[in-house]
Amino acid sequence: MTNASILVVDDNKNVLSALEILLQFEYKSVQTLFNPNQISSFPNLDEIDIVLLDMNFSAGVNTGNEGLFWLNEIKKKSPSTSVIMMTAYGAVDLAVRALKQGASDFILKPWNNERLLTTVKSAYEYRKSKLEIRNLKKKESHLKQVINDGKNLIIGNSKALTAVLNLTRKVAKTDVNVLITGENGTGKELIARELHRLSPRKNEVFIGVDMGSIAENLFESELFGHIKGSFTDAKEDRAGKFEAANQGSLFLDEMGNLSLQMQAKLLSAIQNKSVTRVGSNKPIDVDIRLICATNCNLEQMVVDGLFREDLLYRINTIHIEVPPLREREGDILILADFFLKRFANKYDKPGLRINNLAQEKLMDYQWPGNVRELQHTMERAVILSEGNVLKPSDFLLHNKPSQSFEHGPATLDEMEQQMILKALDQHDGNYSAAAEQLGISRQTLYNKLKKKSK
Numbered sequence: 251m252t253n254a255s256i257l258v259v260d261d262n263k264n265v266l267s268a269l270e271i272l273l274q275f276e277y278k279s280v281q282t283l284f285n286p287n288q289i290s291s292f293p294n295l296d297e298i299d300i301v302l303l304d305m306n307f308s309a310g311v312n313t314g315n316e317g318l319f320w321l322n323e324i325k326k327k328s329p330s331t332s333v334i335m336m337t338a339y340g341a342v343d344l345a346v347r348a349l350k351q352g353a354s355d356f357i358l359k360p361w362n363n364e365r366l367l368t369t370v371k372s373a374y375e376y377r378k379s380k381l382e383i384r385n386l387k388k389k390e391s392h393l394k395q396v397i398n399d400g401k402n403l404i405i406g407n408s409k410a411l412t413a414v415l416n417l418t419r420k421v422a423k424t425d426v427n428v429l430i431t432g433e434n435g436t437g438k439e440l441i442a443r444e445l446h447r448l449s450p451r452k453n454e455v456f457i458g459v460d461m462g463s464i465a466e467n468l469f470e471s472e473l474f475g476h477i478k479g480s481f482t483d484a485k486e487d488r489a490g491k492f493e494a495a496n497q498g499s500l501f502l503d504e505m506g507n508l509s510l511q512m513q514a515k516l517l518s519a520i521q522n523k524s525v526t527r528v529g530s531n532k533p534i535d536v537d538i539r540l541i542c543a544t545n546c547n548l549e550q551m552v553v554d555g556l557f558r559e560d561l562l563y564r565i566n567t568i569h570i571e572v573p574p575l576r577e578r579e580g581d582i583l584i585l586a587d588f589f590l591k592r593f594a595n596k597y598d599k600p601g602l603r604i605n606n607l608a609q610e611k612l613m614d615y616q617w618p619g620n621v622r623e624l625q626h627t628m629e630r631a632v633i634l635s636e637g638n639v640l641k642p643s644d645f646l647l648h649n650k651p652s653q654s655f656e657h658g659p660a661t662l663d664e665m666e667q668q669m670i671l672k673a674l675d676q677h678d679g680n681y682s683a684a685a686e687q688l689g690i691s692r693q694t695l696y697n698k699l700k701k702k703s704k
């Protein structure tokens with residue numbers, strides 16, 4: 251049985267039932283329409299693979315104009331659906347007009363069953379290739395983005411990072427779900443991209459999703475897609491991230507920031523390996539390699555009732571912990587040098603170097619924002635540098651991270667951050683509860699924190 255959806259439109263009930271019986275043996279879904287006017291309001295026409303369309307509806311009229319009109323309507327709503335025209339009047343010019351307007355083939359009534367089935371089969375192959383082209387185009391643009399990025403080099407040779415990279419290489423060859431944990435800015439996304447680059451899926455897409463930035467009401471649509479009209483802003487059919495990542499890797503970042511409701515929906519998609527677009531009831535199979543990341547302690551969140559245990563077991567078949575930069579001392583100067591060269595090149599300041607005292611200062615610092623902070627520190631120093639040598643005074647580093655505000659907050663931004671951290675502390679890191687206490691949305695709280703850590 252072929253997993254295709256067929257719609258037959260004819261004003262002759264005998265034709266409808268004969269075709270329905272014939273096609274039902276071969277195809278999973280066969281629907282019929284007696285009145286072509288219903289085509290305009292037919293739900294989810296885009297999910298119909300093949301339409302068998304009569305050319306002459308009004309009794310006594312056989313110019314085929316009505317059929318051509320409905321052919322156009324179908325093509326407007328769903329360009330990739332294959333339309334086979336049916337007519338009792340075998341005028342060649344009419345057949346040519348229909349083909350020119352986008353019909354994939356033509357059948358004469360009365361039909362020969364075997365010939366009809368062959369025509370439907372090739373129309374289905376045509377539809378599949380059109381869908382594949384659509385998918386390929388989408389993937390191509392994502393792939394180009396990844397390739398053009400060019401920022402995926404993992405720098406460092408400390409023991410801790412080498413162990414992470416060895417584990418990454420081993421796991422990459424398999425298809426198991428991986429959970430990457432570590433503080434902000436340690437390079438979790440970089441490791442996720444490396445997993446993909448070294449995996450058998452390397453020529454497919456890598457799609458990243460920042461789960462913390464998705465509003466609760468858009469969660470399903472973002473991840474699973476929607477069909478046109480399913481909600482006010484759904485102006486056209488759209489695939490979600492799961493579908494876009496089909497055959498490739500899906501990277502779900504900031505997993506600790508999902509509400510329990512979102513977690514339940516996500517679990518179901520992961521378990522069933524299929525998604526249903528909002529407004530549709532047709533499940534779509536997806537084949538993805540799942541990589542998740544978080545800076546939260548998900549085990550503790552399970553104990554606190556904030557994270558589903560069953561979801562945690564699904565996503566952490568293998569767990570990779572990326573250590574903070576302060577535990578990878580050997581990497582600090584190598585990374586500093588790497589970023590120095592990158593930014594010296596970018597800002598056209600060749601020949602810059604870091605003197606010994608400045609190197610010591612970089613080594614002494616605790617790097618609470620990890621590699622991201624080091625990267626920003628180097629960029630700032632290069633931009634502000636005046637000579638060829640970067641000195642300790644070129645690096646504004648205070649070993650008490652600003653979060654501690656030992657002498658009280660100095661700026662409005664710091665005061666705001668202090669209040670957010672305090673609220674989070676009071677609510678054991680629960681974003682929703684902290685946001686409620688502060689009178690802002692979970693989204694806003696998340697964005698403010700993210701802005702700080704960037």
Ligand SMILES: Nc1ncnc2c1ncn2[C@@H]1O[C@H](COP(=O)(O)OP(=O)(O)OP(=O)(O)O)[C@@H](O)[C@H]1O
Pocket residue numbers: 401403404405406432433434435436437438439440441503545585621622625703
């Ligand atoms: N070992 C490394 N070599 C080169 N660049 C690195 C390395 N580790 C991190 N970076 C750079 O530091 C920045 C932060 O890395 P990344 O986004 O992967 O961290 P993260 O742990 O996913 O952060 P967050 O938790 O905030 O999402 C990126 O610009 C990344 O390219």
